[in-house]
Amino acid sequence: MTVRSVSVVVVTWNGLDLTLRCLDSLAHQDAGGRDVDVVVVDNGSTDGTVAALGAREDVRLVALGRNTGFAGGVNAGVAATTGDVVVLLNNDAVAEPGFLDRLVAPFDAEPGPDAPRLGATTGRVVLSGRFRPAAPGEPGLVDHAGRTWARTGDDTGARLLNSTGNEVTRSGNGRDRDWLADADGPAAPAAVFGFNGGSAALARAALEDVGPLDESLFMYYEDTELSWRLRRRGWVVAHVPDAVTVHDHAGSSDSGSAFFRDHNERNRLLVALVHAPVPVVARALTRTVVRACLGPERRRRAGALATVLRRAPGALRRRRAVDRAARVPRSQVAALLVPDGAPA
Template identity: 50%
Template sequence: MAGEADARVTVSAILVNWRQPELTSRAVASLERQTGLAERGLDLAVVIVDNGSGDGSLALLRERHPQHLVIDGGRNDGFGAGVNTGIRARPADVYVLLNNDAEAEPGFVAALVDELRAAGGTGNDRRGAVTARILLAGTDPLLVNSTGNEMTRSGNGRDRDWLVPAADEHRPAGEVMGFSGGAAALDARALDDVGLFDESLFMYYEDTDLSWRLRRAGWSIRYSPDAVVHHAHAASSGTGSDVFRFSNERNRMLVALRHAPAPVALTAVARTAAGTLRALLAVARTPSPEHRADARRRLRSFGSALRLTPANLALRVRIDRAARVPRRAVAAFLVAE
């Protein structure tokens, strides 16, 4: 980003669609209603990446949004791959991420960029990412979805302030361990430094992985309470779906092995193994279709994680060699289960 007050700042807002064009169009419309851009010198472009929906979504989105860049991702390689495609297609100073099942309030983009640029990106406060205040759409009373990502001392990644009543959540702008990929801003210089999302994770934990990499490289991650979105949680994938559970179980273990202190990583492995064992014992006691399906999925996720463990341990070594910040400094953000 340019450092002069009157310089233009290019912003690419990226949305990833997979077979949900109606949701995506509502998210795009919310970005078209953004305020406070001109006075801040922000040039906002919207990029929509269709992850190989194959259901007519691509043509429909191109017809509805001819003023925006709509990209054919070719196939569904996951959320991170879709975002990476959008970043490469429309380079900018700042990348804003918005889930396609979320709608942003009018000051969302301006608030994210204000917080990202506040320290000028120099000195000891190089701001690499800012995470938004994500509220759960349709809840009464209104509940919080996320004020950033955090990791527990057992390696579990989760949304900070999950299901806290919005009326009771008054956190000021400040440091968080990680950003939520559902609504955040990323500084292009930080991504040039540490790389884009890891596409091998496919979906879930890719934002936690990138947050660790940013922090180990000396970039800070902040929370902006003024950047607000309303999110229909997991409307695209479903929290009870097989792919959701498989990805969470596998990636929790892999990201802990890559980044967390050894006791945390070992606990994550033990938890995944214990969950698999419990599922197998449940089948032995009650061989119902539900128990069999759960055991098969857990065996697949644990087996996949085990196969990928050597590569992730090697990645851990490479991250350590390149790191500017010790692991213990990032681990100070870990919270109790």
Template identity: 45%
Template structure:
């Protein structure tokens, strides 16, 4: 029997975390499934709700908001299962998730991670559910994106098994693979933390695959608001940071050039009263933070270039067009 630790990171999620934890408690599996709840210093009733929903869960209190990246890493450090399942606090497991993901993961010794199928919780007016993610892709300009985003559920049935990266909202990871590449980077805080880990897994020679039968239902963007200054700043910064660390040179150059041009355009628009000053400021701050991180990120790039199990052409083949 394989031990599976389901790590759920929570911050002020009293509205949703109960449903999430109850879905894990009710989940039936041939493996030993344990819950590790990481609470990022919530100020609402999250811990009360969690205790009622999953009284047997291990609770890690960080004492501060470490973001998703730091919270996940705290949960991994506090657990010792053979497999770590990541589950967003605003997602619920569908029957069969654990067994399908673990079977795929342990079926091949080269697999470092299995990414699940995330479906949006609320269906369309015609009753059809839309896909949130079947894994992560990287574009030629360094953008990370959810594969099959907003496609109808049935349209994603033929998605290739192999995918560049895992979606941190619902994935199963081999403990030895996490140990091999160092787990999640807490400095990323929010966004691109799963892309960062996926790059390291790939460069270390681990494969990542998608498992359709490992399904969750997800309330997309419940914890953070798309387009908010936090969202814009973190996405701007972390896209550049992660590209600089691992991506092919052409991708790095496109990512930086596009961000510099975007920063200038937004600044001009805001000064003329034609655009949001908050958005312009958030992009500018994200760019400045990425510039400040360049020495560290270039050192990381040199280190992973020396270690990489992929040729330059193999690395380029991971980029979506």
């Protein structure tokens, strides 16, 4: 298709300074001659975001008045726009020059008659700041190999990646591909399981085909869940390495909070129940049950597991609905799953 119009959706909740920085980076983008509209969906902020953004002429504000989560915010933004392609950008990210044009450009290509349909592209997300290997016992970010990285606080150290798209492991764990890999290393392959919801472009035709983000997840795993549905309907996802954003990891949320851990654990299991092969579901459940019985924070983990069990009948109904609508067998999509490393 030829992309004539692009709608950019930014979801925010009490992050005015970050959001203003994000919007400033979008204001200087070259969109390759395409029409662009920028929509900010506010999830009930109380920090003056609505008043501040309402005064800007370069964005359109959708004020929801309550926190609907990332999925609800994105869906409201998609419903309020008409672009051929919808770009999702985290409010705590900065788009580097050329990001918008490069992320959208692959949709202009004319595929052959037997080529898979491009449903989404996903950019190269670089973490803000620089990092060094952490000393023993020093806190930091843990990569997929179990190594810990600490911020340097200055211009020394390595630049590290946040994401080159999403992948799913054989125990149902969704995670960022290339998490904490060298940002100055070789570009990652274009082929990737799914898109990162903080730096992605979605074909509106694909969204109309598979449906919106799952608002019952509220936050976390929404992009992985939608990637499963895209794949089952025959849409593919492509990584665009030269579409770059710089991201303040957890700048608008706390990845160490109980809220994050509860939703992450709950949603990992629910998404596996809907989409993954039975052996993957079994491994995911076993891992959680063991941790709920023997690991730290047993009470919290048991509560998350109880929520999953209550919602399991609905997840299994969705599983059957996805299977009925599928064009691609589950086994073919599951061939894209990767081995488990250290938990992401």
